[in-house]
Amino acid sequence: MTIIKLAWKNLTNRPLSMLLTLVLFALGVGLTALLLLLNKQLTDKFEKNLAGVDIVVGAKGSPLQLILANMYHIDAPTGNISLKSAKPFLNPRHPLIKKSVPLSLGDSYKSHRIVGTLHDFLGLYNTEIAEGTLWQAPLEVTIGATVAERTGLKIGTKFNSNHGLDEGAGEHEEAAFKVVGILKPTGTVVDQLILTATQSIWTVHEHAQAELEGEEHHAEHASTTPSPKESMTVSQNDVDDRTALLQADSTHQITSLLLQFKMRNVQTLNFQRNLNENTDMQAATPALEINRLYEMMGVGEQALRALALLIIIVSGLSIFIALFNSLKERQYELALMRVMGAGRGRLFLLIVCEGILLSLIGFCIGIILSHGSMQILAKYMSDAYRYSFSGLMWLKEEWLLLLGAVTIGFLAAIIPAISVYRQDISRTLSK
Amino acid sequence: MLETKQLAFSYDSVRKLQFPDINCARGDQWLILGQSGSGKTTLLHLLGGLLSPQSGSIKINDKDISILRGAALDHFRGQNIGIIFQTAHFVRALTVEENLLLAQQLAGNKPDKILIHNFLEKLNLKDKAHKRTDELSVGEAQRVNVVRALINKPSVILADEPTSALDDHNAEEVIQLLESQAKAVNATLLIVTHDGRLKNYFQKQLVIG
Numbered sequence: 001m002t003i004i005k006l007a008w009k010n011l012t013n014r015p016l017s018m019l020l021t022l023v024l025f026a027l028g029v030g031l032t033a034l035l036l037l038l039n040k041q042l043t044d045k046f047e048k049n050l051a052g053v054d055i056v057v058g059a060k061g062s063p064l065q066l067i068l069a070n071m072y073h074i075d076a077p078t079g080n081i082s083l084k085s086a087k088p089f090l091n092p093r094h095p096l097i098k099k100s101v102p103l104s105l106g107d108s109y110k111s112h113r114i115v116g117t118l119h120d121f122l123g124l125y126n127t128e129i130a131e132g133t134l135w136q137a138p139l140e141v142t143i144g145a146t147v148a149e150r151t152g153l154k155i156g157t158k159f160n161s162n163h164g165l166d167e168g169a170g171e172h173e174e175a176a177f178k179v180v181g182i183l184k185p186t187g188t189v190v191d192q193l194i195l196t197a198t199q200s201i202w203t204v205h206e207h208a209q210a211e212l213e214g215e216e217h218h219a220e221h222a223s224t225t226p227s228p229k230e231s232m233t234v235s236q237n238d239v240d241d242r243t244a245l246l247q248a249d250s251t252h253q254i255t256s257l258l259l260q261f262k263m264r265n266v267q268t269l270n271f272q273r274n275l276n277e278n279t280d281m282q283a284a285t286p287a288l289e290i291n292r293l294y295e296m297m298g299v300g301e302q303a304l305r306a307l308a309l310l311i312i313i314v315s316g317l318s319i320f321i322a323l324f325n326s327l328k329e330r331q332y333e334l335a336l337m338r339v340m341g342a343g344r345g346r347l348f349l350l351i352v353c354e355g356i357l358l359s360l361i362g363f364c365i366g367i368i369l370s371h372g373s374m375q376i377l378a379k380y381m382s383d384a385y386r387y388s389f390s391g392l393m394w395l396k397e398e399w400l401l402l403l404g405a406v407t408i409g410f411l412a413a414i415i416p417a418i419s420v421y422r423q424d425i426s427r428t429l430s431k
Numbered sequence: 432m433l434e435t436k437q438l439a440f441s442y443d444s445v446r447k448l449q450f451p452d453i454n455c456a457r458g459d460q461w462l463i464l465g466q467s468g469s470g471k472t473t474l475l476h477l478l479g480g481l482l483s484p485q486s487g488s489i490k491i492n493d494k495d496i497s498i499l500r501g502a503a504l505d506h507f508r509g510q511n512i513g514i515i516f517q518t519a520h521f522v523r524a525l526t527v528e529e530n531l532l533l534a535q536q537l538a539g540n541k542p543d544k545i546l547i548h549n550f551l552e553k554l555n556l557k558d559k560a561h562k563r564t565d566e567l568s569v570g571e572a573q574r575v576n577v578v579r580a581l582i583n584k585p586s587v588i589l590a591d592e593p594t595s596a597l598d599d600h601n602a603e604e605v606i607q608l609l610e611s612q613a614k615a616v617n618a619t620l621l622i623v624t625h626d627g628r629l630k631n632y633f634q635k636q637l638v639i640g
Contacts, residue, residue, distance in 0.1 A: 006522075006533070013524035332520045339481065340579075341509015341537040343502030426481040429516060430472050 003346065007353035014326060018358065021318045025362025026369060028312030029405055033370035035304055036397045038377075045387040046072070046290045049189050051124040054264065055272055055283045057081070057089065058256035063284035064292060070103055070256040071286050072387075073113050073189055077105050077255045081281050084250035089257050090242065096268055099123070099260040102245065104201040106255070107161040112147045114161055114177070114194045116201035116254070118241050122183070124258065125190045131155060132181030138199040141177045145185035146192050146388060153179050161204060189387060198245055202252055259283075312408065319358050319412035323351065327416050335425040348421045355413025356406055363405040367398065432457045433478070433587055433619050438487035440473055450474055450487075450639060457586065460613060460620040462633040469640020471623040475591045478621065480508045492586055509538035513580030513618070515609075517592040519572035521564035527551070527575055528560040531582055538583040550578045554608065570601035577605060581612050588613050590622040594629065606632055 011018055049072055058066045061078030068075035089100045101124060104116030115121070119134055132155045134142050143153055153159065158176040177196065185191055261268045275283045327334070334347055375391030382388050438450040448470040455461060465471045476482040478489060480496045489497050491511060499507055508514075521530045531547045551557045554574050559567060567575060573593065580588055590609060594602035606629060613620040622629065630636070 006524075009524040009529075010522075330523070333522045336520055337522070337533070337537060338505055339479070339508065339514050340534045341505055341539060343505045345502060346537075426476045429481065430476065 003350050003353050004357070007350055007357050010326070010330075010350075011354055011357060017322050017326070021315060021322045021358060022362050022365060024311060024315035024318055025359060025405070026365035028308055028310075028315050029363050029366025029401060030369040030373075031304070031308035031311065031366075032401060033367055033398060034374060035301065035308060036395055036401070037370065037374045037391065037393070039301065040395055040397075041387075041389050043294075045189075046293075048187060049125075049387075050286050050290070051188070051258075052260055053124065053258045053286055054261045054268070055259050055285055056256055057086070057259060057275065057281055057283050060280060060282045063282060064289045066256065066282065066284045067286050067289040069105070070258065071189075073105075073115075073193065078282075080253035080255055081257075082250065083245075083248060083252040083254055085279065085281060086254055086257055087246060087250065089259060090246055092242065096261055096271055097259055098262045101258045102198055102254045103256045103258065104198050104254045106201055107163060107204060109153075109159055109161050109177070109194055110151050112144075112151065112192055112194050114141070114196060114201070116196055116198040118198070118245065120242070121195065121258075122190070124260075125186055125188045127186050127188075127190050128184050130182050130184040132179070134181055135196050135200075136180070138197050138203050139177050140180045141194050141196040141200070142181035142183060143179055143195070144183050144191040144193050146382070147194055148182045155179050155181065187388065191388065192382075197241060198254060199248070312404075315362065316359075316408040316412045319355055319409060320415065322358075323355055323413055323416040324419075327351070327420060331423065331428050332431075334420055335423060335428040338423075338425045339429070344421045347423075348417045351417035351420050352410060352413045355416075356409040359405045359409025359412070363402060432492055433621070434490040435478070436488050438474075438477060438489065439485050440470075440477060440482065441485055447485075448473055450477075451637065453637065455619050455621070457619055458614070458617050459635060460610065460633055461622070462629055462636045463621060463623045464625065464630075464636060464638045465623075465640040466625060471625070471639065472591055474639065475514075475589050475621075475623045478587075479512050479514050479589050480504050481514075506539060510583065511586050513583065513585040513588045515573075515576050515580045515588070515590040515593045518596055519564075519567075519569075519576035521572075521575070523563075523565060526561050526563055527556070527567070530564060530575070531579055534579045534582050540583055547578075547582065550582065554578060570597060570604065573597060573601065573605050574608060577608050577612065581616060581618075584616045584618070586618055588618045588620045590620070590624075592624050592626065593622065595624065595626050599628070602626070602628055 051071070053071065056066055056070050058070060058077070059079030059081050065075045066078050069077040086102060088094065089097060090102060094100070099120060101118055101121045102116075103121075105113060107114040122128070122134070129142065130145065132142065143151075147153065157179045159179075160176055177194075177200070183190060183195075272283045272285075275281060337347060338344070371391040373391070374389070378389035378391060433453065433455040435450065435453045437452065439447060440450075441447040450470065453461075463471060463474065473482065477484050478491075480489075480499065483500075484497050487497070488495050491507075494507065496504065496507060521527075522533060525533060528544070528547060528551075531550075532542045532544070535542050535547075548557065548560065551560055554577075556571060556574060556578070559571060559575070564572065564575070573596075577593075580590075588609070593609065594605055597605060609620060609622070610632065622633070
């Protein structure tokens with residue numbers, strides 16, 4: 001019988017007194033591991049989705065909201081900007097801008113956002129097509145991998161979008177989108193999006209507008225609808241979609257622009273300040289806003305971490321008490337083991353083993369709990385955050401957590417083990 | 432093979448226990464009698480290496496155990512000395528068989544289930560092998576206790592009041608068992624007791640105190 005087996009039998013012989021200890025320990029470890037998992041995946045998500053974008057230009061409002069709405073597709077947009085004011089930035093000859101991608105939001109399908117944009121959008125996220133093609137004409141869409149998986153949309157399927165970004169809002173009934181392609185999974189927000197031409201959004205919305213406003217405003221409506229000719233140029237001649245957008249009627253609106261600078265310098269800083277001060281638009285820096293968000297969330301996370309640490313310490317204390325109490329009952333049998341030839345060192349090891357074994361079991365339960373609940377949470381969170389979460393991952397921080405757990409088990413056992421080491425067996429046996 | 436010379440021990444400065452010299456040959460069976468407080472248990476603990484004498488020497492198999500310390504002493508005890516206490520105590524988490532296996536292992540011997548089962552069978556305890564030790568009756572427990580002391584075939588068996596907690600019937604059974612089994616493994620048997628019932632069983636008697 002090895003020491004470990006004997007330690008195991010000693011623990012399982014007192015299941016009830018060990019239960020509280022285990023529950024506490026598992027709770028502390030589980031909470032810590034869950035926080036690590038959440039933090040890691042949220043940070044990953046935010047960082048992966050930064051996509052090298054230097055600034056986001058959109059309607060005035062909260063800069064954080066602008067970022068969340070247009071980079072992460074979580075929040076509602078701050079409003080729209082006119083295509084007229086956006087056109088200069090869309091021009092490929094702009095001296096400061098390396099890449100500019102317009103976004104038009106407003107519609108969704110089964111809570112997946114439909115984003116009107118240019119093909120260049122895919123380059124930001126290094127996305128490739130898995131099957132089918134990219135959208136070529138208005139109302140053609142290319143969908144992210146998760147969208148395809150969740151909604152069952154296939155190439156050739158037609159669907160009506162919902163007006164607004166939440167499910168349950170009114171449906172646009174006449175203008176049906178058609179799936180022409182599916183993207184490879186990227187692990188970024190793109191997986192959750194339905195991509196289409198900017199013109200599609202205009203078509204859908206102006207159609208709806210027309211219905212609302214009725215016949216009397218028909219003349220006005222006609223003037224803001226892109227002429228069929230313009231739409232056709234995109235589809236049939238396969239003209240560069242950026243050129244088409246630059247040629248489109250300036251009274252149209254888009255939601256935002258994602259910009260990459262050629263380099264960051266004083267000029268780009270001035271560019272940003274100028275835009276904020278002298279136009280009715282704003283420019284926000286994703287990295288900066290996300291750091292602000294971390295700082296806001298950080299307080300709550302730190303409080304939870306402190307709580308988890310406290311629980312772990314209390315559970316360490318309870319391992320100590322459980323072991324110490326059990327030794328009172330077992331001092332006679334421990335003395336007997338000495339009589340039978342076990343050295344002090346062996347008994348010391350036995351008690352340390354019991355402490356470490358307890359903490360290891362607690363650790364395992366905690367890890368199973370945290371990863372299990374992360375897996376359950378993942379389902380709800382990917383809807384809320386437009387990003388796939390998973391409980392089936394192992395972080396290197398969890399090795400540290402394991403090391404910490406074993407250390408606590410060892411520390412909790414060390415005093416009981418020393419008292420066993422020092423036991424006067426003659427006195428114990430003649431009681 | 433068991434020899435003590437001018438053995439003395441004191442728990443405090445007031446009372447000093449002085450023990451008569453003992454000299455036993457291999458296979459001898461001795462009864463050590465004395466009243467409560469006469470130092471019987473102290474003597475047994477000294478002989479078993481649970482206490483270190485203040486002065487004097489104890490030789491078992493020509494080895495002076497009064498100078499052994501720590502793990503070496505624990506190991507020597509496990510190999511050469513079987514001790515039976517007044518009440519039987521076991522490792523509670525283990526079954527009868529596992530307790531006996533542990534005794535073999537702690538003494539540094541190979542676990543030998545066949546030997547254990549032979550012993551248990553001889554003592555009519557075969558069906559108790561997989562019972563937890565707290566399910567045994569007092570008599571059964573003391574018999575298992577005897578088995579445990581004998582399992583490693585020690586050269587010396589020390590028994591501290593092995594019968595005082597037992598009724599006449601169980602006391603007779605245990606004492607006969609001790610006598611016969613000690614003989615079977617050719618071990619020196621020393622029984623420390625104030626139990627008058629045992630006087631008839633042993634010729635060699637030593638009174639202390």
